[in-house]
Each structure stands twice: as C-alpha cells, then as structure tokens.
Amino acid sequence: MSAPSLDPTADLLPARMLNEFVYCPRLFYYEHVEGVFLHNADTKRGAADHTRVDAGKGDLPEPAAPTSDTVSENPAGESTTADSKTEIETPSRSATPETIHARSVMLGSANLGVVAKLDLVEVTLEPSFDFGAAPGLARSVCPVEYKAGAPREGETGRELWDADRIQLGVQILLLRENGYTCTEGVVFYRKTRQRVRFVPTAADETWILQRIVAARDCARGTIPPPLDHSPKCPRCSLAPICMPDETRFLQDSIPDAESARSAPIPTQLSLLGFSAEANALANAATTDPAVLAAALGSEDLGWSQLPEPRLPRPAGSGEVRRLMAPDVDTKVFYVNTPGVAITRKGETVIVKDQSGTLAEVRIKDLHHLAVFGSAQISTALIQTLCEKEVPISYFSMGGWFYGLTRGHGLTNVFTRIRQFATAADPEKALPLARLFVYGKLRNQRTLLMRNHVEPPPVALRALKNAATAALVAPDLPTLLGVEGAGALVYFRNVSGMIKGRADDDDELPGLEESVATRIADAQKDFTFDFTTRNRRPPRDPVNALLSLAYSLLTRDCTVAALAVGFDPYVGLYHQPRFGRPSLALDVMEEFRPLVADSTVLTAINNRMITPGDFVRAGDAVNLTPAGRKRFFLAYEKRLGDTVTHPLFDYKVSYRRAIELQYRLLARTLTGEIECYLPFMTR
Numbered sequence: 001m002s003a004p005s006l007d008p009t010a011d012l013l014p015a016r017m018l019n020e021f022v023y024c025p026r027l028f029y030y031e032h033v034e035g036v037f038l039h040n041a042d043t044k045r046g047a048a049d050h051t052r053v054d055a056g057k058g059d060l061p062e063p064a065a066p067t068s069d070t071v072s073e074n075p076a077g078e079s080t081t082a083d084s085k086t087e088i089e090t091p092s093r094s095a096t097p098e099t100i101h102a103r104s105v106m107l108g109s110a111n112l113g114v115v116a117k118l119d120l121v122e123v124t125l126e127p128s129f130d131f132g133a134a135p136g137l138a139r140s141v142c143p144v145e146y147k148a149g150a151p152r153e154g155e156t157g158r159e160l161w162d163a164d165r166i167q168l169g170v171q172i173l174l175l176r177e178n179g180y181t182c183t184e185g186v187v188f189y190r191k192t193r194q195r196v197r198f199v200p201t202a203a204d205e206t207w208i209l210q211r212i213v214a215a216r217d218c219a220r221g222t223i224p225p226p227l228d229h230s231p232k233c234p235r236c237s238l239a240p241i242c243m244p245d246e247t248r249f250l251q252d253s254i255p256d257a258e259s260a261r262s263a264p265i266p267t268q269l270s271l272l273g274f275s276a277e278a279n280a281l282a283n284a285a286t287t288d289p290a291v292l293a294a295a296l297g298s299e300d301l302g303w304s305q306l307p308e309p310r311l312p313r314p315a316g317s318g319e320v321r322r323l324m325a326p327d328v329d330t331k332v333f334y335v336n337t338p339g340v341a342i343t344r345k346g347e348t349v350i351v352k353d354q355s356g357t358l359a360e361v362r363i364k365d366l367h368h369l370a371v372f373g374s375a376q377i378s379t380a381l382i383q384t385l386c387e388k389e390v391p392i393s394y395f396s397m398g399g400w401f402y403g404l405t406r407g408h409g410l411t412n413v414f415t416r417i418r419q420f421a422t423a424a425d426p427e428k429a430l431p432l433a434r435l436f437v438y439g440k441l442r443n444q445r446t447l448l449m450r451n452h453v454e455p456p457p458v459a460l461r462a463l464k465n466a467a468t469a470a471l472v473a474p475d476l477p478t479l480l481g482v483e484g485a486g487a488l489v490y491f492r493n494v495s496g497m498i499k500g501r502a503d504d505d506d507e508l509p510g511l512e513e514s515v516a517t518r519i520a521d522a523q524k525d526f527t528f529d530f531t532t533r534n535r536r537p538p539r540d541p542v543n544a545l546l547s548l549a550y551s552l553l554t555r556d557c558t559v560a561a562l563a564v565g566f567d568p569y570v571g572l573y574h575q576p577r578f579g580r581p582s583l584a585l586d587v588m589e590e591f592r593p594l595v596a597d598s599t600v601l602t603a604i605n606n607r608m609i610t611p612g613d614f615v616r617a618g619d620a621v622n623l624t625p626a627g628r629k630r631f632f633l634a635y636e637k638r639l640g641d642t643v644t645h646p647l648f649d650y651k652v653s654y655r656r657a658i659e660l661q662y663r664l665l666a667r668t669l670t671g672e673i674e675c676y677l678p679f680m681t682r
C-alpha cells in the first residue's frame with residue numbers, strides 16, 4: 001500500500017498530539033485546535049516523571065552512513081511489541097561499540113509533517129580506534145519513551161497501547177527521516193517498570209502516515225463527537241470540559257416534539273398550541289412592568305389557562321456518568337480588612353498589618369482570592385496567582401464588584417467567535433435571552449413555593465404566566481418588561497420568606513436573653529422588614545444583603561464564563577455597557593433565586609446575620625466587617641451545597657452547576673446541541 005501524501009508546507013503536528021488523536025479525536029481537537037488543557041492525577045504524575053528526562057540538552061551525534069548490517073531486520077513485515085528488558089544488541093561488526101544516551105531530543109520533518117520531542121535516544125556509536133578522538137557518529141539509534149502507566153496485556157504478552165504505538169512510531173520515522181538508522185523503539189512503563197519493544201512493519205508505517213493525514217483533516221473540521229460511554233473517558237483529563245455523556249444525552253432526540261426540535265422557541269410553542277398566546281403578547285400594548293405584573297396575575301388572561309409550555313426534553317438513553325468532582329476542592333479566600341498587605345511567602349499567601357500576620361493560606365488550596373476595600377497586593381503574589389490560574393477579584397467595602405485579575409488562560413477561540421456572532425444577531429440572541437429569563441422566573445416561583453409562609457396564589461400564577469410570556473416575548477423590550485413584571489411580583493412577596501424578625505423571637509425556645517436584647521436594641525435602627533428592592537446604595541439590611549450576594553454571584557459567573565472560554569462582557573440578553581459583565585449577568589439570572597436569594601434567606605432566618613450586623617453611612621446600609629465575614633461563609637456554603645442536576649440526575653454543587661450551564665451554552669452556540677436548557681430545580 002502506498003503511503004498517503006503529506007503537505008510539507010503545513011504546520012508540523014506534535015507527535016504527542018497524534019498520541020491524543022489515536023486515544024480520542026475529540027481530545028486531540030480540544031488540545032491541538034482549541035488549546036484547552038487540564039491536568040488530572042495521571043497527567044500530573046506524567047509531568048513529574050518527565051522532569052528529569054526533560055532536563056537533557058537534546059544533543060544527538062550526527063548519523064553515520066547506513067551499512068548493510070544497520071538496515072531493518074524485520075523484512076517480513078511482522079510487528080514486534082514483545083517484552084524486552086534487554087538493552088539494544090551490539091552490532092556484530094563492532095569491536096568496541098559504545099552506547100550513549102541523549103535526552104530531550106527535538107526532531108521535525110516537513111516531509112512527514114510532524115515534530116517530536118524524544119524523551120531519550122539510546123545511541124550506538126561507530127567504534128573509534130583512535131584513543132582520545134572526539135565522540136563518533138551514531139551508528140544506530142533507538143528512541144525510548146517514558147509512560148506513567150502499564151502496558152496493555154495482549155494475547156502474546158505485553159503490548160503497546162495504540163496511542164503509545166503511534167507516538168513511538170512517529171519518533172522512529174522522524175529519526176530515519178533525519179538520516180539515522182533506527183529499526184526499533186522502546187516504551188518504558190513506570191508502573192510495571194517494563195520495557196516494551198516496537199519494531200514497526202510496513203503496515204505499521206502506513207497506519208502511522210494515515211493517522212497523520214486523518215489528524216490534519218480533523219484539525220481543519222469541526223469538533224468530533226464525544227466517544228459513546230467509552231471506558232477511556234473516566235481517565236481522560238478533559239472529561240469535565242468535554243462532558244461526553246451529557247453532550248450525547250442532549251444531542252439525542254426529543255420525544256413527542258420531533259418536528260419542533262430545531263425550531264426557535266416561539267415556533268415550538270406554536271407547534272405545541274401556543275400561537276394565540278404568542279400573538280396576544282406580541283400585540284400587547286405595553287411593556288410597563290407594573291401593568292404587565294397586574295395582567296399576569298389575573299385569572300382573566302385567556303392564555304394563562306393553557307398548560308405550561310414544554311421545553312425540549314432530552315431523551316438520551318443510558319446513565320450520564322459524572323466524570324468530574326461534584327465540587328472544586330479548593331477554597332475562596334476573602335480579605336475583608338482595609339489597609340492590610342497581601343504578600344507571598346514561598347507557596348503561601350500571607351495577610352498582615354502592622355501588628356503582624358493576620359491570616360495565611362497555601363496557594364495550592366486557593367480557588368480564588370477576593371479582596372474587599374483598599375488592600376495592598378504584592379506584584380510577586382499577583383504574578384504567581386496569574387501563573388497558577390487563580391483569579392483575584394476586587395470589591396469596594398460596600399460590595400461593588402470592580403473586576404478581576406487572572407492569567408492569560410484564554411483558550412477556546414471558537415466559542416468566543418460564536419458568542420460574538422450570536423450577540424450581534426438579535427434573531428439568534430433572543431431565543432437564548434428568553435430561556436435565561438424563563439429559568440429565573442421559574443426558580444423565583446419555586447423559591448416562593450418552598451419558603452413563603454403562605455405562598456400567595458396570585459403571585460404564583462403571575463410568575464408562572466410571566467415565565468410563559470418570557471418564552472414567547474417577540475422582542476427584547478417585551479422580554480425586559482416581562483422580567484421586570486416578574487421581579488415586581490417576586491420582591492413584593494420576599495418578606496413572606498423572611499422569618500427572622502424580632503416579633504418572631506418570643507416563639508423561639510432557647511433564644512438567649514442577651515442575644516434577644518442585642519437584636520432588640522439593634523432593631524431600633526434596623527429591621528429585616530422588606531418592601532421593595534432598592535440599590536446603589538441599598539437602603540435597608542435585606543437590600544444590603546441582596547446586593548452583596550448578587551455581587552458575589554456576578555463574580556462567580558464571570559469566573560465561570562472565563563473558564564469556559566467566553567468573553568463575560570458580551571451578553572446575549574444584557575446589552576453591552578462599560579464595565580458590565582453582561583454574559584455573566586445572563587446566565588446568573590437562573591441562579592439569582594437559587595444561590596443569592598437563598599443565601600440571604602438562610603443567613604437571616606438562621607440568625608447568622610442579625611440587625612446588629614449593619615451600619616448606616618448616609619443613605620447606604622452596609623454590613624459590619626464581622627457580619628460580612630459570616631455572610632461570606634453563608635454564601636460559600638450555599639455555592640458548595642450539592643443539588644441533583646435536573647437534567648443529568650447526578651449530584652453537583654451549585655458552583656459546578658453554574659460552570660455546567662456555561663458549558664452547555666457554549667455547546668449550543670457552536671451547534672453541538674440544539675437547545676440551551678436553563679437550570680431549574682424541581
């Protein structure tokens with residue numbers, strides 16, 4: 001079989017990427033095309049193992065001219081991948097052959113279209129009869145590749161895995177292309193401490209060349225589909241990014257609405273019998289939230305009597321495996337004291353003032369550093385955190401989120417290209433904006449149902465109708481009006497979910513008198529009575545807590561959007577405004593009730609925060625430093641709470657759920673899945 005032709009002018013493919021391509025084309029695409037990489041335990045071990053090998057200078061003696069006894073000894077074309085614990089055989093004609101080792105050898109070939117860094121090359125030198133002469137030429141060479149795992153157990157003994165076979169095979173071909181005599185290579189598996197030899201046949205060489213061509217074709221196309229419930233995925237470091245089972249699950253057909261599957265939501269709703277309602281809303285004379293709020297709660301509104309719309313439902317079969325940890329295993333470190341210095345000492349972050357060290361945390365335990373007020377941060381610490389991809393967020397003492405510092409880390413350019421194109425096209429952006437608002441309204445309704453002392457039927461009906469109205473909103477102003485109407489209804493009823501007011505205290509057995517007295521004293525100034533949402537500045541304790549919670553959630557959504565590869569400032573629902581992370585605010589809509597509002601209710605109702613924890617400055621009401629510290633704990637606890645994912649049926653933290661929503665949004669924008677589905681608790 002003739003070898004496939006290669007384009008010698010194309011960029012050289014790293015041999016390591018061919019290894020990934022053979023393991024999984026999608027993994028190759030992520031790493032080689034999109035520049036995405038993530039370590040797991042296996043890759044970290046592999047990187048550590050390579051430290052010594054990578055320390056070499058890469059010097060390789062010049063090749064000697066080939067002779068009859070250094071050409072391939074495998075003319076029969078049989079592949080040999082048997083156990084081998086012996087060193088390379090000594091060529092017969094050599095009186096005193098010498099073997100040397102070259103490490104980290106870089107070789108490329110325009111003809112093959114590949115480049116490789118060879119861990120180690122065993123070089124058998126031409127014998128030198130001249131004592132004291134310079135090192136001789138390389139008579140034959142043998143590449144040795146180091147792998148962390150174990151070889152495959154084949155029928156005839158230990159074998160190379162295909163991914164290792166291509167990597168080593170490419171190295172052998174590269175050495176030959178560069179003039180060396182090379183008949184075999186070796187992979188050393190550290191786990192079993194075994195060498196497995198590979199003598200490529202003509203068929204192997206053809207296979208290698210075909211894989212190179214196939215990898216190039218793959219890189220020019222769109223991302224390959226994920227493997228189907230493959231046992232490779234749980235070992236793949238990119239599984240949390242790739243989400244193979246989730247993507248396949250959402251790609252599968254939607255029962256009972258096949259014809260509506262690819263249609264925009266209003267068309268789907270029409271197909272499901274909602275055309276009259278869509279028209280009614282399109283013809284609505286007003287987008288005034290107050291007028292809409294009254295209309296949405298009315299029993300007379302004809303379309304409110306209809307059944308709820310059905311969002312597309314995935315019908316994937318088989319279990320969706322959770323191939324990621326349910327939550328991150330690192331922590332957010334809040335610096336909440338103005339005037340402190342934040343520095344680095346070795347691998348530790350130190351917070352200190354004139355009195356000495358106030359707090360310290362190991363950088364490897366850090367998920368995020370949040371700085372409130374005017375602390376001084378050393379450049380050395382900023383550089384280290386950028387390098388380790390630990391973001392630093394900045395807030396005013398009042399909780400205003402100023403922005404972030406983070407390392408380069410911007411990968412996944414295709415996601416951003418599609419994001420910008422969608423944001424620029426209202427026809428494409430509006431269906432997604434509707435779903436963000438729909439998710440928020442549904443979750444607000446769920447929160448009221450679960451927590452209100454007596455859930456008011458009119459409000460529940462209005463929120464349900466508002467959610468339906470959001471799905472059929474014909475344009476952005478209408479959608480904003482519907483969202484505003486829902487917010488009016490919701491916030492009018494938030495007070496019914498607050499159960500930690502002073503007049504409840506008599507009914508609380510065991511409440512210490514001193515605490516009760518403290519609360520009563522403080523409440524001369526502050527109460528948890530809540531009538532309406534106000535901000536900039538918040539003018540009462542509940543609004544102060546809501547503003548701070550929304551600020552923290554904006555920060556976390558910004559970090560998640562960046563981690564997935566989005567530009568958080570280009571929104572699909574929220575329009576661009578200087579300094580506003582619009583895309584963070586878009587996806588955040590679904591999580592406002594579930595994370596932010598829920599944190600506020602828990603903090604108040606469980607007396608983590610009392611009226612004594614607030615101060616007033618002018619019109620603004622703010623938490624004291626001690627109160628803020630307790631509120632951060634409540635917020636982080638909520639983010640870490642696990643919830644059963646409504647689509648995938650496995651447990652994840654809210655923090656992870658936010659990240660998953662951004663990944664699903666990215667899949668929707670790139671066309672891998674057809675419809676974004678908001679995160680809604682049951």
Ligand code: SF4
Pocket residue numbers: 023024025026027225226227230232233234236237238239242243244
């Ligand atoms: S998780 Fe599975 S499908 Fe996804 S890149 Fe890794 S091996 Fe491929």
